Amino acid sequence: MVNFVISGEAGQGIESAMEMAVKTLHAMHLNVCGIPEYMSRIRGGCNSVLIKVTDEYAPYYSEKVDYCFVLDDKAYEHLKARTEENTKFVGTEKTKGSNIYALGYIFCLLDLEADECLEFLKKSYSHIFLTSEENIERYYTGHKDANDIQKIIITREHTLQDKKLFTGNMSQSLGAIAGGANFISYYPMSPSTEFSTILTQFSDEFNIISEQVEDEIAAINMALGASYAGARACVSTSGGGFALMSEGVSLSGMSEIPVVIHLAQRPGPATGLPTRTAQEDLNLALYAGHGEFERILLSPSSVEDSFEIAQRAFNQAQKYQVPVFILSEQCLLETICSTDKLTPFKNEEYLTPTPQDYKRYRLGDSPITPLAAPGFGEGLVCTISDEHDERGRITESEQVRKEMVDKRLAKYELMVRDHLPPYFLGNSDCKKLIISWGSNFKVLKAAIKDRGDFALLHFRQLYPLDNTVLKYTEGKELIIFEQNAKGQLARLLSQEFGLKFAHKHLKYNGTPLGIEDATRFLDEI
Secondary structure (H helix, E strand, C coil), rough: EEEEEEEEEEECCCCHHHHHHHHHHHCCCCEEEEEEECCCCCCCCEEEEEEECCCCCCCCCCCCCEEECCCCCCHHHHHHCCCCCCCCCCCCHHHHHHHHHHHHHHHHCCCCCHHHHHHHHHHHHHHHHHHCCCHHHHHHHHHHHHHCCCCCCCCCCCCHHHCCEEEHHHHHHHHCCCCCCCEECCCCCCCHHHHHHHHHCCHHHCEEEEECCCHHHHHHHHHHHCCCCCCCCEECHHHHHHHHHHHHHHHHHHHHCEEEEEEEEEECCCCCCCCCCCCCCCHHHHCCCCCCCCCEEEECCHHHHHHHHHHHHHHHHHHHEEEEEEEHHHHHHHCCCEECCCCCCCCCCCCCCCCCCCCCCCCCCCCCCEECCCCCEECCCCCCCCCCCCCCCCCHHHHHHHHHHHHHHHHHHHHCCCCCCCEEEEEECCCCCEEEEHHHHHHHHCCCCEEEEEEEECCCECCCCCCCHHHCCCCCCCEECCCCCHHHHHHHHHHHHCCCCCCCCCCCCCCCCCHHHHHHHHHHC
């Protein structure tokens, strides 16, 4: 395994270099992933990208830097905590601010032919390599300068030709399309914007209506209106934007209008660290909205898992007629790596034609009334934000009020029985059980490899929770990994099932959980 890091100012093209390197190395049948980190500014500052090349598939963050390409001298201080005595720096006297130089150097170190890699780059990035002799010269200079350095031999995996490169954003967007998403309204907010723009790019091909609106209040209400009209609708935002959607979430709960909320987490409160990663919005999603009503919280664990989670969200929203959250994170959304073929499951169709005597909120054996839309059938589909009777008309009847609250809350038991079970990895007879969620999965999976005394229980559904989790936790020393300061999942599990945690690894500095950090923590237990 080797970790290459390119670091420089915003505007020096380091993220472009990461993308070009990852795509070229993937084409050369090497396991590779790219993870960017950057400051909240258009120019200046100091950013870096990790290009990780491994013998085995390892698409997770590493702190360690083996080779650092310095495009700006601020990089030395910026990466000080991640570099070691044996880190090899290729300084500004060589790179001269050139991201292209770094590509040639990396390819040579990995014993790849300069011409073969350049041909791929010319086909994929003709605007860079066919219009500038200077770029080609820098590329060959980088390759030549690494000629006399001992090569790093990484096993080529030829099955990679059957895999595709995706970011978490791309995987989640395609999962949404697979789930039938045909309406998105959003106000741009890092790190959620790319999810929205990808759906917009596919809007003509998949008949998706995309609206960039004036604010987040408009976004959630427009999505609810589209859903009422029969669309599979969603919004995409981050914590600060979602705070403005709280009343709309409550409207979804009262009117039983399904909606998917793609919540891309970043550190808060307020503006916080808008381009960094976190798992700080579990409580926000769980308790947002006044009054009492049910919801579903899903959390992708990897780039490939993102596809299934997103598709499931759209089906669950219509099935139970509740808001469904996709709780993702900046690091996962912007990681690029290879994945197996993304295979959708068959969507269920929940929208039904209405009979003439249709009652939108019919009381009966099931708390879920058949879902309908205006104009689809003979009945009237009436809904409102006030408490209502079976036909959707305003009521202040005490009896009807109680019946409607009970109806809405009775969905909980159905959703629990239909919950998405957690991943369990390791020996069921282990003494120590790690619990985690979100992007921590791949890191912790690697960290417990060859540790027979540890197992991992990783949650992809955060609410509602099923008490079958207790069969995994009984008699175990519990350890939790989260990227927030309060241990939000730990508190939820304690509240729901009385679980007590012996050890908590809570990281909240805006950087992802790295394999080195996880390993050190487990070594000390």
